[in-house]
Structure formats: C-alpha cells, structure tokens
Amino acid sequence: MPAVAQAQAQAVARDTLPVIRRVEFDGNEAFSDDELKRGIVTRASSCKSVFLAPFCWVGIGAFKRTVRLDPRELRTDVSRLRVFYFRRGYRQAQIDTTVVRDNNIVDVTFRIDEGQPVIVHSIEVHGLDSIPDSRQIVEGVQLGVGDAYSEVALSASKGNMERALRNRGWAGAAILVERTIPSEDSLLAVVVLRAELGPRSRIGAIAVQGTVEVDPEDVKRLLTFSPGDNYSQEEILRSQRQLYSMALFDYVAISPDSSVSGLSASDSVVNILVQVNEAEPRAVQVGAGVSTTECFQVEAGWAHRNFLGGTRQLELTGVLSNIGAAALAQQFPCSQAGVNIEKDVAGTNPYNKVNWRLRADFQQPWFLGTENWLHLGVFTERQSLPAIYARVSYGANVRFSRELSPGTAVIASWRPGRDSLEEGSADFLWCANYGICDPVDIRTLSEPRWLSWIALTFAQSRTDAVLSPSKGYRLTLEGETASRFTGSEWAYYRAAGEVTWFNRLGDRNVLALRLRGSLVRPIGSGLEGVTISSAQEPVTHPLKRTYAGGAYTVRGYGQNLLGPKTLLADSANLTSGQNGEACDPNLITPENTWICDPEAVGLRSDQTFPRPVGGENVVVGNAELRFPFASRRWTGVLFLDVGKVWNTGGEISAAEVWAWSPGVGVRYQSPVGPLRFDIGYATGGTEQLPMVTLVEQDDRIVMVQLVDENGNPQFFEYNPYKDSGLQGFLSRLQLHFSIGQAF
Numbered sequence: 001m002p003a004v005a006q007a008q009a010q011a012v013a014r015d016t017l018p019v020i021r022r023v024e025f026d027g028n029e030a031f032s033d034d035e036l037k038r039g040i041v042t043r044a045s046s047c048k049s050v051f052l053a054p055f056c057w058v059g060i061g062a063f064k065r066t067v068r069l070d071p072r073e074l075r076t077d078v079s080r081l082r083v084f085y086f087r088r089g090y091r092q093a094q095i096d097t098t099v100v101r102d103n104n105i106v107d108v109t110f111r112i113d114e115g116q117p118v119i120v121h122s123i124e125v126h127g128l129d130s131i132p133d134s135r136q137i138v139e140g141v142q143l144g145v146g147d148a149y150s151e152v153a154l155s156a157s158k159g160n161m162e163r164a165l166r167n168r169g170w171a172g173a174a175i176l177v178e179r180t181i182p183s184e185d186s187l188l189a190v191v192v193l194r195a196e197l198g199p200r201s202r203i204g205a206i207a208v209q210g211t212v213e214v215d216p217e218d219v220k221r222l223l224t225f226s227p228g229d230n231y232s233q234e235e236i237l238r239s240q241r242q243l244y245s246m247a248l249f250d251y252v253a254i255s256p257d258s259s260v261s262g263l264s265a266s267d268s269v270v271n272i273l274v275q276v277n278e279a280e281p282r283a284v285q286v287g288a289g290v291s292t293t294e295c296f297q298v299e300a301g302w303a304h305r306n307f308l309g310g311t312r313q314l315e316l317t318g319v320l321s322n323i324g325a326a327a328l329a330q331q332f333p334c335s336q337a338g339v340n341i342e343k344d345v346a347g348t349n350p351y352n353k354v355n356w357r358l359r360a361d362f363q364q365p366w367f368l369g370t371e372n373w374l375h376l377g378v379f380t381e382r383q384s385l386p387a388i389y390a391r392v393s394y395g396a397n398v399r400f401s402r403e404l405s406p407g408t409a410v411i412a413s414w415r416p417g418r419d420s421l422e423e424g425s426a427d428f429l430w431c432a433n434y435g436i437c438d439p440v441d442i443r444t445l446s447e448p449r450w451l452s453w454i455a456l457t458f459a460q461s462r463t464d465a466v467l468s469p470s471k472g473y474r475l476t477l478e479g480e481t482a483s484r485f486t487g488s489e490w491a492y493y494r495a496a497g498e499v500t501w502f503n504r505l506g507d508r509n510v511l512a513l514r515l516r517g518s519l520v521r522p523i524g525s526g527l528e529g530v531t532i533s534s535a536q537e538p539v540t541h542p543l544k545r546t547y548a549g550g551a552y553t554v555r556g557y558g559q560n561l562l563g564p565k566t567l568l569a570d571s572a573n574l575t576s577g578q579n580g581e582a583c584d585p586n587l588i589t590p591e592n593t594w595i596c597d598p599e600a601v602g603l604r605s606d607q608t609f610p611r612p613v614g615g616e617n618v619v620v621g622n623a624e625l626r627f628p629f630a631s632r633r634w635t636g637v638l639f640l641d642v643g644k645v646w647n648t649g650g651e652i653s654a655a656e657v658w659a660w661s662p663g664v665g666v667r668y669q670s671p672v673g674p675l676r677f678d679i680g681y682a683t684g685g686t687e688q689l690p691m692v693t694l695v696e697q698d699d700r701i702v703m704v705q706l707v708d709e710n711g712n713p714q715f716f717e718y719n720p721y722k723d724s725g726l727q728g729f730l731s732r733l734q735l736h737f738s739i740g741q742a743f
Contacts, residue, residue: 017068018106020044027112030090030148034628035507039084040077042108043067069099069106081110089117089148091186117148118181121188127195137164141193149189154179161193169230171201171256171270201231204269207257210276214248218311219274221366222246223254224406231270238406243276246313246365248305251277281306291738292551293559294355295334296323313363319356322384326352333737336550336559339386339609350390350422357381367400375399382422386559389542390425393417395452411457416487419543420448429542431692431703436539437592439702441532449489449527451541453482463502467673468626468635468741470510474500484528490541491523500743505625512624514743519617520544545614546645551736552743553620554643555680556661558734563645564613567691567716569598569706573607574693588695592704598691598716605719608691615645622743629666637665639742641680659684667741678736686719 023044025033037043045067047056055063078095085093092115100107120143128134140160142153158175165173178192203225208216223239225232236254243252257271286300299319307314322337329338329352339351359379367374377397384390395417403409421429426446431437436445456479463472478496482488496518503511525531526539549557574583574596583596620643629636642660665678690713691706706714722728 017070018101018104020067020069020108021105022107024107024109025112026109027114030088030114030117031084032507036081036084036110040080040110041073042069042077044108069108074099074108077110081112085112085114087151088153089119089150089189090114091118092116116187118187118189120145120147120149121190123191123193125193125195127197130197131168133168137161140164143191149179149181149191154191157193161195163233165195165197166231166233167235169200169202169232170197171231171233172198174198199268201268201270203227203229203231204271205257206272206274208274208276210251210278212278213281214276214278214306214311215309218309219243219276221370222311223274224370225272226370234406236272243274246305246311247283247303248279248281248311249276250279251275279305289739290333292333292336292736293738294321295325295328295337297321298323307362311365313361315359315361315363317357317359317361320354321357322353322355325354332735335735337386350425351384351386353382353384353390355382355384357383369402371403373401375401379417384422384425385542385547389429390422391419391543392422393419393451407462408460409458411459412455413457414452414454414486416450416452418448419451419541421446427703431592431705436532437692437703437705438533439592444530444532445527445539450487451482451490451543452486452488453480454486455480468667468669469502469512470504471502473502474498481523483523489528489530490544491526491528492520492540492544493523494518494520494544508628510624510626512622512626512741512743514622515620517617517619518546520546521616540616542614546616546618547612547614548618548620548643548645549612551676551678551738553622554641554659554661555639555663555678555736555742556641556682556732556734557659557680557684560612560614561610562612562643562659563615563618564647565610565687565689566613567608567689567718568611569603569608569691569693571693571695573603574598574601576601585695588697588704592702593707593711594693594695594704595709596706597708597714598706603716605717608716608718610689610718610720615647617648618645619643624742626667633669635667635669635674637667637678639663639665639678639680665736670739673740676736676738676740676742678742680734680736682721682732682734684721686717688715689718690714691716 020042021044023037023042025036028036046065048063048065074097078097081095082093085091085095094113094115096111098109098111100109123141123143123145125138125141128137131137138161140163141157142160143150143157147153154177158177161175162173174196176194176196178194180190182188182190204227206220206223206227208219211219220226222242224242225235225239229235240252240254243249253275255273257273281304283303283305284301285303286298288296288298290296297319299317301315301317303313303315305311305313325334325338328334330336330340339349357379358381359377361375361377364374364376366372375398378395379397380392380394382390382392395415397413397415399411399413401409401411426442430442430445436442458475458477460475461472463469463474476496476498479494480496481493483491496516498514498516500512500514505511520540522538522540524538526541532539547560547563548554549562550559554562575585576582581600581602583594583598583601585594587595620641622639622641624637624639627636627638628634640660640662642658644658660683661680662683663678663680665676668675692703693706695702695704708714720731722731
C-alpha cells in the first residue's frame, strides 16, 4: 500500500475510536489525582480554552479538544503507573482499568490497589565529620525514618547534598547511595549515604572567550568570584545570571576550563572558562498597556549597555499614562484612574489629564568593588494621584547599592527635587483633603518648593522565583528623612517595613502572606521656617503621607480610599432645599468656611464624592491561596486583605475599626509576567466624614469647608453602599486588572 494511502487509512481508523469523556482514579490515597494524571498519556476530552467554556457547555464541538481512546497507550499507562508507584516505595501496587462505553463515548477508570509501602527503617550519613556545618548539608536529605522509601526523594537528596558540597569548595564531591531491602522483610529499607569529598578546590585562572567590544577584564569584574576563592557551583550560576542581567550578552556559559581534563585526587585548583556571545549594545523598545490605576499607557526607551566602555549603561525613557482618563474616569478598564467631576462644576480638573515621565539614567557596575553599584539619574514628570494631587516635578537621584550576600543588599539614596502643584489641584488638595482653606495658606503651600530626601534601605530575598514565588520570603526595611540638611524645604521622617512569605501546599498550591506598615511624622511645622495659620496640626507633604486601598493593598476599596477622607458635595444640592431647608450662601466667611448642615437639607451619600486624605500610619496584611486553574498557565486565587490608615491626632481621623476585604481572582502566566484580574468585596459601613464644596465668588470658583455654628467641621453620615439585595452586593465589589502579582 502506498504511504499516502496507508496514512489516510490510519487516520480513518483513529476516527472510529471512542471519545474519552472522563478519566478517573479509584483507590489512590498516597497520591492525588493530579499527580497521577501527570504520569500518564490518556486524557479526557476538554475545552480548548477556559475562555471558550461557555461555548463548550452548550455543545459547540469546534471549541472542544476531542481525545480518543488508544488501547495501546492505555496499556502502557498501566505500566507507567506501576513504575510511578514502584519508584515511590509502593512496590506491591496493582493497577487495573475499567472502560465503560456509552455508544461512542467512554469513561476510563484506573483502579489502584496501593498495597503496603516499603518503609525507611534507618538512614545514615557518613563522610561529613570534617565539615563544620555538616548539619546544614544533611538538611538537604528529603527522606526520613518512617517515610515510604522513595527513589525520587533519594535522588533529590543526593543532588541536594552534592550541590551543597560543591558550593563549599569540594568541586568533585559525590554522594554514594547504598540501599538494602532485607529479603526476610521486604517492607523495610536501610539507606546509607556516603560522601566522597576529594580535595577542596579553589578558583584558579579565569579565561574569557567571545568578547568583541566588551573588554574581557570588564567581564571578570562582573563575576561574583575571583582567583583564590573557594570553588562554588552556586557562585558560578549566580555570576552567569548577573552577566545575563546586564543584557550585554545573549549567551553565557561558565564552566571548568576545557583544557583541564577532569578533577582527580590531586586537583585542588579549578580553572574557569567564561564563554559569551555579545548582544547588540544599543536597544530601542516601545510598549503599551492598560491598568485600572493608570488607564492606557505607552512608553518608549533607548539604551546603550556599554556606554563609554566598562559595561556602563545609559538609558533614556519616556512614558505617557492616564491616557483616556478624561472619557473613562472611574469606568472599566480605568476604574481607579481619574476623577469623575465635570469641568464646569469643579473648574479645571487636572486628574484626568495625561501624565508623563522623562528620565535619563546612568549605571556604573563594580563601583569601588564588585559588590557595589552606582546609579545617577535626572528626571522630570507630571504625576496625578486621583482626587489627591496633581504635581509637576523635576530633579535628580543618586543611589549607591552594595550586595552584602546573594539576595541581600543595602541601598543608600538621595533624591533632590523641586515640586509644584498644578492649577486646579491646590485648592482641592489643601482645603478638601486637609481642611486648610485660607487662600493665603493655600498659596503658601502651593508655591514650588524643594522636596529632597535621603533614604537607607535593607532588602533581602530568599525566594525560588522572581515573578511568582512558591516558597521563601522577602524582607524590606527602610528609613527616610528630609530637612534643610538634605536640601529640602519640606521636613519629615518616615519608617517602613514589609515582609512577604511564600509556602507551597501540596504539589502546586501556594500560600502567600504579606505584612507591611509605615509611619511618617513632620518635623516642626512640616515646612522649614513657614507657619500655616489655619492648620490644625503640622503639615506632611501629600506625596509622603500613607495611603491604602486599591489593586496592591486592600482590594475591596477604591484607590487610596481606605482611611481618612473628606467629602466633596455640589453646592447646588446644598442650596436647593431638597428637604425643605437650604444652606444660606451669605454665611460663607472670608476664611472659606460655610455654616451649613448637609443632613438638614437632605443630602444623600450618592451626591457626594469621597477624597482620600491619607494618614500618618498604615498597616496592611494580605493572605492569598493560589491554586491551579484550567491549565498550567492559569492560576486561581482566594484572598483576604486587611488594613488600616490613621492619624495620631488632628481633626481628620479614620474609623476605629480595621477594614477587611475577601475576594477572588485569576492569573494568566504571559511572557511579560502574570496578568491579574481580581474582584474584592468591601465590608465597610457608615462613616462620619467632614465635607467641603465648591462655590462661585467674584467670578471664580473657590473651595469652602462646611462648619457648624461654633466653627467646628461639620460631619456627614456617609455610606456609599446600597442597603441590600443584588444591587447592594454589586455596589461593594471592586474590579482590578493589572500586570504582576499583588505582592
């Protein structure tokens, strides 16, 4: 038969095979269904994508992945499962199959009798007596007395111990495994791990091959080891990652020099060969994206990765964000961007304008040492934080970082900059957010002023991955201050800390926990040599106050809307007499206060707009359970966020109770990182908040604060949520879409 005809005949024969509807396991207790499924080939038919699930549910076959039963593969899968159990200590396991047929549809069940496992009776480790930290090496053994004898765990233990020894200088170390299962008791195993160390090795000569424009000596400076150091496999891999991170090379290989035939009993020096292929030193990149906090964004950049030689880097970047906020403020997908206030009501609205950032950054590696890096930069930017501030700034930054050990660094930085508030932001910021409504004080606070701070940061990361860790922890501690000694007109000190912990539960489930907190305190009045007559307390720059709520903190609340707030009302609703009463505009004072009771005139919560004030203290805790969903690229998430933002004193304070928010989400592992969609549920209730409004005076719009007859802030009972039913439930939901994990 011709080959083409034979292939066609085989295809027709395959099409006559029954379709697999379900694949199930019965009798397995030691291992989950998911673990066993990864060990076989037979699969159930399924939908081609989670997004196509609705079409599959209604029976549209084009969206389904049809899998047919192959009897030969089914028989082989039985053998695969026997091997799976055998290698994990269950040597008596018996596997059988049941196939139930319904016309051309079959359900396959693997019936398993696991039997009794072989148990580790004893495990001994020899050959490590001369090593001071031998206990840490033994911790790599993943098999213990009483465990099922698993060749998989034993092989992993052997690899862990050899890797630990090679990281301590024993380049030729090997672990010999002796295992005995007595014939008189086939369910007990005796395991002996014997270390053959050989001589302790040091790094000898280092040779570099493949460089064209980069000086080989510059490559050597970027290595984390040097001649004379103890040989370490970990340092070799770390150096390889560091060379890749410079983006100077598209290929890096570091290995013992090929001129050395091998390690023998007399070898105590290991020569190293570094082979590289240089990448294009100049690069141009463009990008675009969308997020709930910054709406649509575009960016472009140019980089030279060997600027003036010496692997120095120069990078120029430009970013435009908040694009589309004017039309989509507080709407999906820009639900946390912009402010939904019409221009003719609030004057100019700077929060919906396009933001921009221009930067030039220079980076010098191995500055006064391999572990040190120097970063110099200049910038100019426009930044708006919805309903808080819109500012334009320019300045520079100087950063010096030193790596203390792998994954541990200390960073010292100085950021001198001059900031000014944009028109339409100053009155909103100081009067609406801080109760400073006197025009003279607002002009004083809004003048361009120097905001220059120094900071010291300690950072440590012990995780198994950068983007989506499954185990380990991260720790960050930071202290910061600004005063005339740092070149700043604003004066304050700030302290912050964050710890994140990851732990794998089972095969693919991950528990992630985070706790972060910070405090900020103004020094003196908050401004060097300036007194604010209408301020109830010292003033802290809004950029440095603490905020919470949004996609990266407490997800049931809008961006920065957790904690102290003020309410903005339309003055027309206060003077219209909705409840038979009305506020008298003649009671507005020259100090921009208005004797007015909003509840007496029947004002409703949905007629007000909350504005975050920020606080002096914040604590946020997050817990996430991440689990497999649909396929390996998809992850489901259950989360619980808690947090509180508060002041230590003053007129404006937050609710005394902690806010908490449960929610669900999904992650898609894309080439640029996890794409994240979260839905948070707000559990908050009624709050008593101060109120401000905009009124027209002398052909201009000014902000005034509502007060009682004694001049104290007038509070309003604010509840943004519907009372009950489906609408009440939906009003408490917050949607978030962004790139990257929440933490």
